[in-house]
Amino acid sequence: MARTATIVRETSESKVELSLNLDGTGKTDIDTSVPFYNHMMTALGKHSLIDLKIKATGDTDIDAHHTVEDIAIVFGEALKQALGDKRGIRRFADATVPLDEALAKAVVDISGRPYCVCTGEPEGFEYCMIGGHFTGSLVRHVMESIAMHAGICLHLHVISGRDPHHIAEVEFKALARALRFAIEPDPRVDGIPSTKGAL
Structure with a gap:
């Protein structure tokens, strides 16, 4: 069964068209404005190997x-939809990713219970303007929004970093690598990876 999803969301503030394939190769076509x-x-x-078009x-x-x-x-809603009943996935994963002086660790549980903890960003990071349009505070907001709407538990910790661009990027890459392994089918798992029988 294909683990794919396509969602269109339109409000008075934005229009988003997004499609993804969890079993892709990391091919992307991104235009967020x-x-x-x-x-x-x-x-x-x-870095998650999710084919993603936005x-x-x-x-x-x-x-x-x-x-x-x-x-x-x-993105969170599409991830949740594509995962279906989560049968056969690894469920838990973590990744520690460097980018020059920056280092971040992401830990993911595809649990069906949304929770997000983001720690370690240096003081003042949230006020930094990155690339002329993107404030540092948006990184945490993105992570929280993904976790809440995908129904995943995410712990993201910035271990070190000085350059705001590097800090933001390493957080996204750490999440990507953790997601890659958490959503991956595990050939040793028979059924849903939970003692409750549902996620």
Whole structure:
């Protein structure tokens, strides 16, 4: 059964068209209308091996926040839809990823219980403007939105970092690598990986 999803979400603030394939090769086609976010979502697809296509427009003349948030919501919803009943997946995974001076660790549980803990970003990071449109505070907001709408438990910790671009990018890449292994089919798992029998 194909683990794919396509979702279109339109509000007065944005329109998001997103499709993904969990069993892809990391092929991406990303146009979020926010250049730095294009870079981040491309990295997320590439390093998770999720084929990801996004076309989004929104009121970025006001702020990037609405469009960035809505894309994260739709990505989370699509991830949840494509996972189905989660039969046969590894479920738990973690990844520690470096980028020059920056280092981050992501731990994921595809649990069906949404929770997100983000720690370690240096003081003032949330106020940094990255790429002219993207504030550091949006990184945590994206992670929280993905976790809540995908129904996953995500712990993301920045271990070190100085450059705001590197810090943001390493967080996305750590999530990508953890997702890659958590959603991967495990040939030793028979059924749903939970003692409850459901996730």
